[in-house]
Amino acid sequence: MTLSAESPLRNQLVSRLGSRAIVFVGLMGAGKTSIGRRVAQALDLPFVDSDHEIETVSRLTVPELFERYGEPEFRALEHRVIERLVREGAGVVSTGGGAFMNAQTRTIVAEHAISVWLKADLDVLMDRVSKRQTRPLLKTADPRATMAKLMDDRYPTYAQADLTIESRDEKREVITAEVIEALDRYLDLATRRTASAS
Numbered sequence: 001m002t003l004s005a006e007s008p009l010r011n012q013l014v015s016r017l018g019s020r021a022i023v024f025v026g027l028m029g030a031g032k033t034s035i036g037r038r039v040a041q042a043l044d045l046p047f048v049d050s051d052h053e054i055e056t057v058s059r060l061t062v063p064e065l066f067e068r069y070g071e072p073e074f075r076a077l078e079h080r081v082i083e084r085l086v087r088e089g090a091g092v093v094s095t096g097g098g099a100f101m102n103a104q105t106r107t108i109v110a111e112h113a114i115s116v117w118l119k120a121d122l123d124v125l126m127d128r129v130s131k132r133q134t135r136p137l138l139k140t141a142d143p144r145a146t147m148a149k150l151m152d153d154r155y156p157t158y159a160q161a162d163l164t165i166e167s168r169d170e171k172r173e174v175i176t177a178e179v180i181e182a183l184d185r186y187l188d189l190a191t192r193r194t195a196s197a198s
């Protein structure tokens, strides 16, 4: 899906968005980084991936951060980075899979952003994460069982996001278009509600 910067649909959506960011949440492999980037491109908005931003500010990779300083330090930095990005209204922000589990991060996101949960089933997630070995949490004896446990632990929390999109085995362009349509419907409804209340 490509919307030109002058497209009326794009302009209406972006104007209804105001200073809010669009924040992607969901498990590793759900497509937050790749779909987030495409949504930003289609809407002509800036794109930031929180893992990438963390790597820039720390000058370490995510696996190096986990190894040298441990997960709690990574989580603290992740919260600070996301808080800054979301408060800045930084366009589209794709978070790492654990970020939305932090209650303070969820509060900041609820106040300053529209959250989109990319939801995928276990087979899809495992297929996608198997291509790269860059996720420390999956360096276990049984990564599939680890991912299944993370689904159980995290899905009730991801479900608190404003929108849920099934990130199934479909072309990235199809999922991107579905996200934009869902955002458009959500913002349209919110605008109507505000208009009828005033």
Ligand SMILES: Nc1ncnc2c1ncn2[C@@H]1O[C@H](COP(=O)(O)OP(=O)(O)O)[C@@H](O)[C@H]1O
Residues within 6 Å of the ligand: 026, 027, 028, 029, 030, 031, 032, 033, 034, 035, 094, 128, 129, 131, 167, 168, 169, 170, 171, 172, 175
């Ligand atoms: N709809 C899709 N179809 C095929 N591959 C996909 C799709 N969405 C994401 N991917 C691929 O799956 C891998 C994981 O996606 P990524 O965006 O890094 O997920 P996340 O940031 O949620 O962990 C990447 O190689 C990405 O290109």
Ligand SMILES: O=C(O)C1=C[C@@H](OP(=O)(O)O)[C@@H](O)[C@H](O)C1
Residues within 6 Å of the ligand: 026, 027, 028, 029, 032, 033, 051, 062, 095, 096, 097, 098, 099, 134, 135, 136, 137
């Ligand atoms: O689920 C998690 O806790 C993590 C997800 C990763 O990001 P992606 O979800 O983009 O893979 C990255 O932040 C880190 O490895 C921890």
Ligand SMILES: [Mg+2]
Residues within 6 Å of the ligand: 032, 033, 034, 049, 051, 094, 095, 096
């Ligand atoms: Mg990612």
